[in-house]
Every structure is written in structure tokens, then in C-alpha cells.
Amino acid sequence: MNKILPAYDVHPITVKMLRKGHPWIIKDKFTEKFHPRDRFIVAKDRRRPFALLIHDPRHKHVKARLWATQGDFGSKIKNFRKDMVQRIQKAITKRKQKNILSERQNFYLVFGEADQLPGVHVQYLNGELLVQFYSYFWDAYTDYFIDNLLKTTNKVLGLEIFKGNVWIQHRADGDSKQQKAKSLDPNISFRKVEVQEFGVNYNVELGKHYDCGLYTDMAAIRRVLAKDFENSNSFLNLYSYTGAFSLFALKHGVQDVVSVDLSEKYLEQLEQNIALNEELDPSHHKSMAMSTQDALQKLKEEKKKFDLIVSDPPSSSSDGNKRTNALQNYEKELPKMKDLLAEGGKLLIFLNTRRVTRNKFESKINDIIKKNNLGLKVGKKLGLSDDCPYLKGFPEGAYLKGLVLTHD
Ligand SMILES: C[S@@+](CC[C@H](N)C(=O)[O-])C[C@H]1O[C@@H](n2cnc3c(N)ncnc32)[C@H](O)[C@@H]1O
Structure with a gap:
């Protein structure tokens, strides 16, 4: 195995859980050994690398999340951005196939772990995008993520959403800090939009409270x-x-x-x-x-x-x-x-x-x-x-x- 890969042993229970499909690595004495500067962690099971994780040293509880169990982890790290974009495309294409937009103007484009984008939720709210990050890991990739999210959403769903319609909310602190969503347009702090769900209209308020109203x-x-x-x-x-x-x-x-x-x-x-x-x-x-x-x-x-x-x-x-x-x-x-x-x-x-x-x-x-x-x-x-x-x-x-x- 390539020496420069940040490979670490993880708790035997973590090994078992990861193998069963549980994608979180919870703080324990093994995660304490992860070097804070490693963005990626290769988890080993009896010396054999078996999972590539994204590392979140700042998170109090979830120290890493599963990114991949297949492939060459060295090249997976190199190709991380490309994989990220492919996963965004896959998630949005799935929603297009379900034709959700024909019934409601509020739906999730990305739902975290289940869309292989751990710790990220993205909601479409009638022309606005609310991006919620539950992991600090994404801080280093926010711009790239947003650029590709916008490109893909517009292309796959045939929409015209601009950067000024994107709202970012940091939720990695759990509910304790209750941070509001912030617009990518520095001149806008708050926006009220009307969202239709199954023929009923609701007001949604972005940038005002922790939750948006729907x-x-x-x-x-x-x-x-x-x-x-x-x-x-x-x-x-x-x-x-x-x-x-x-x-x-x-x-x-x-x-x-x-x-x-x-x-x-x-x-x-x-x-x-x-x-x-x-x-x-x-x-x-x-x-x-x-x-x-x-x-x-x-x-x-x-x-x-x-x-x-x-x-x-x-x-x-x-x-x-x-x-x-x-x-x-x-x-x-x-x-x-x-x-x-x-x-x-x-x-x-x-x-x-x-x-x-x-x-x-x-x-x-x-x-x-x-x-x-x-x-x-x-x-x-x-x-x-x-x-x-x-x-x-x-x-x-x-x-x-x-x-x-x-x-x-
Ligand atoms: C999870 S939200 C409900 C969401 C709602 N069912 C929906 O789908 O839009 C919980 C609500 O409970 C209210 N709440 C909290 N404690 C309460 C209590 N003891 N009695 C009544 N309402 C309460 C909060 O103000 C909040 O509006």
C-alpha cells in the first residue's frame, strides 16, 4: 500500500458497523489518533485498508464519515472532486426521475449519507436552494460543491437558479448554536418565498430562523x-x-x-x-x-x-x-x-x-x-x-x- 496514505486502525465495532452499512465513525480512543490535518482517513481492519473516510476533527461526535469501500483509495482521494460531482449528478437525476417537481416546489435534491454525500442536505424551495452542512469537512470544498450543485441542478431540472438564490446553513454544531441560513449574496440577509406543496401555498422564510417554516x-x-x-x-x-x-x-x-x-x-x-x-x-x-x-x-x-x-x-x-x-x-x-x-x-x-x-x-x-x-x-x-x-x-x-x- 502507498505509504503516504493516512491509514489508521479503527475500533473493531466500527469495522463491523461500517461493513454493515453504518457510515459514521463516532469519537473513541481510535479516532483520537487521527491526525487533525488529515482530510481523508483510510480505515484498516487487521492491517488491511477497507474504507475511505472523510475526516471531521472539529465535530464533537461524528469524527469521520464513509466515502468509499471500493477501489484504490489513493486514486479515490485524488479524484475526490470528480466523484463528488458524479454523486451530485446522481442524486439530482434520481429526483428528476421521480418527477417530484410536478407535485411540490419543496424537495430534497441531496439527502446526505443516503445519497453518498455524507453530512450534506440540499433542499429546493421554489427557486431557492438551501444547503445544510452537518459536517465541517465540507468547509474546504464549499465553493466547488456549490458551483457544481448549481450547474447540475440547472442542467438536469431545466431551472435557472443563480448564486444569489443559494443559502448556506451550518448545522455541524447540532441544534445548540441554531445558526440561520446565510445567502451567498452579501446584500441579502432574509428572503420570503411562497412554496406550493400538493396544491397548497406556504410561506418559507430563509435567513430568519433556524428552521424555514416548512x-x-x-x-x-x-x-x-x-x-x-x-x-x-x-x-x-x-x-x-x-x-x-x-x-x-x-x-x-x-x-x-x-x-x-x-x-x-x-x-x-x-x-x-x-x-x-x-x-x-x-x-x-x-x-x-x-x-x-x-x-x-x-x-x-x-x-x-x-x-x-x-x-x-x-x-x-x-x-x-x-x-x-x-x-x-x-x-x-x-x-x-x-x-x-x-x-x-x-x-x-x-x-x-x-x-x-x-x-x-x-x-x-x-x-x-x-x-x-x-x-x-x-x-x-x-x-x-x-x-x-x-x-x-x-x-x-x-x-x-x-x-x-x-x-x-
Ligand atoms: C417538529 S415541529 C412540528 C412540525 C409540524 N408537524 C409540520 O409538519 O410542519 C414541533 C412544534 O412543537 C411546538 N412545541 C414545542 N413544545 C410544545 C408543547 N409542549 N406543546 C405544544 N407545542 C409545542 C414547537 O413550537 C414547534 O412548532
Whole structure:
């Protein structure tokens, strides 16, 4: 093997995980030996090089990510830029083949590890590109990445996007620093765009908050649920944010829609979103600016029932008093949601975190159902799909998990 290659031993568990398709190398005593100046790492298994990794010494937790397991790693490093461009082309071509643009103006062009571009997500938002870097590795390649992303997007999708429409957001710090997206045009700090998803218009705000106002990773799930909304007369949207599910319900003719969110600001945005859509009747919608706990109690006192309930909590939240995580909250909230579920209704519950696997989520929900004698059963499973693919053997990549609960 070529001596100049930065080859290192990695933990035997890392070897096993990499071989099973898990593309992250988590901080341990082996990663401590990686030289901070090595951009690439060749991982060895009993002296034999078996994986080429991109190195991220600054990341607190994920120290390297898988780039390749095949080929000559020396030439792979030399050809890194060329490979990167090919992967961008492949990712965008896949989206073109799915013809997503005909149904919505928000979709992922690149979804990180599952598109072999580890730590990079790119969203198309009606003429704007939001590029999110989850790894500092890409700092050294940002310009090259963006140039080729623009070229490829315009060519493959037949669009005319310019540098001034590109927004970069650094997310490698996790949620702790909550950095906003920055425009590549130094004269622009903020832009509001209208984005259409399945015939409904939403405001998206770039450069203003950490999140842009519409969760694109939920779009494919909304589509799958269209029939359930069509068949419902009443809908309760818990943790509604700016109301994507609520507007989707109104669009599908649901007569009684209630949205609950702790944030008055998000509910205001929700109401502005309804106003953007002339055909949606705001009199069919009610906002409740309070915690989900309080709303569930209030709705029970009012003897309300709903055909469909969605609960999509943040991974951890605070009701103003104490911080709890979403899985714990279901212990208290699921029985109360059940009280509000109409005969024959459906409860759609989500968990949005990399830290809990689908199996753990499901078994916890089954425990809660059993313990409280809820008379519910777990049906269909919901998760990332279409423009948001995930890898087998990489549960962290399949962070969005949903379950459909019905009466037993
Ligand atoms: C993940 S977002 C929901 C996204 C939404 N389902 C969608 O698809 O657009 C979580 C929302 O929960 C709200 N939230 C956080 N804690 C809450 C609580 N205790 N009660 C009600 N809403 C809460 C936040 O303000 C945020 O808008």
C-alpha cells in the first residue's frame, strides 16, 4: 500500500458497523489518533485498508464519515472532486426521475449519507436552494460543491437558479448554536418565498430562523396520508408549527381543524399561510396557543372528538416549566389523545430524533397502550421516503418515525 496514505486502525465495532452499512465513525480512543490535518482517513481492519473516510476533527461526535469501500483509495482521494460531482449528478437525476417537481416546489435534491454525500442536505424551495452542512469537512470544498450543485441542478431540472438564490446553513454544531441560513449574496440577509406543496401555498422564510417554516422531510408522509384526510371530518394537529398538516387537511375538505402549538408566532404564521390560499376557509380552523397537555385537557372538557389526530413533537420540549423528551411525553399524552379519538378514528404519532430507534419507539408505545388499557393497536408505519431516502444499517439516518394507531 502507498505509504503516504493516512491509514489508521479503527475500533473493531466500527469495522463491523461500517461493513454493515453504518457510515459514521463516532469519537473513541481510535479516532483520537487521527491526525487533525488529515482530510481523508483510510480505515484498516487487521492491517488491511477497507474504507475511505472523510475526516471531521472539529465535530464533537461524528469524527469521520464513509466515502468509499471500493477501489484504490489513493486514486479515490485524488479524484475526490470528480466523484463528488458524479454523486451530485446522481442524486439530482434520481429526483428528476421521480418527477417530484410536478407535485411540490419543496424537495430534497441531496439527502446526505443516503445519497453518498455524507453530512450534506440540499433542499429546493421554489427557486431557492438551501444547503445544510452537518459536517465541517465540507468547509474546504464549499465553493466547488456549490458551483457544481448549481450547474447540475440547472442542467438536469431545466431551472435557472443563480448564486444569489443559494443559502448556506451550518448545522455541524447540532441544534445548540441554531445558526440561520446565510445567502451567498452579501446584500441579502432574509428572503420570503411562497412554496406550493400538493396544491397548497406556504410561506418559507430563509435567513430568519433556524428552521424555514416548512418541514420538507414530512412532505412525502403528507402525500401518503391524503386518503385519511379525505375520509375525515375533524382533525387535531398537535405541535402544529406553521400548520402544514392543518392546511393539507383543509385542502382535503376537513370541516373542523384544530391546531395546537405553544408558540403564538408559529400560529400567526399558520394563519397567514391559510390566508395565502383563497380557496381555504379559515372558519373551518381554530388555533390553540398553549401546551399540548393543556390543550388535550381543555378539549376533553369540551367533549371534543376527532377522526384524525397528528402528534409531531420536537425531540425534546419544555412547556415553560420542565424539559421533557418526546418519548416520555407520550406516557402522559397518549391516553389523553385516545380520549379525543372518535370511533373508527386514527392517531398518527411521530418521533423525530436520531437517538431512539424505530423498534424502541414502537415497543415503548406498545407498553403505554398495554399499561393504560388503551384498546389501540399499531398499524401502518410511516417514515422518510421519496426524496428523503435512508440507508439500511443506519438508524440515525431514518430519524423520522411515525406510527398509525387505530382502535383494537
Ligand atoms: C417538529 S415541529 C412540528 C412540525 C409540524 N408537524 C409540520 O409538519 O410542519 C414541533 C412544534 O412543537 C411546538 N412545541 C414545542 N413544545 C410544545 C408543547 N409542549 N406543546 C405544544 N407545542 C409545542 C414547537 O413550537 C414547534 O412548532
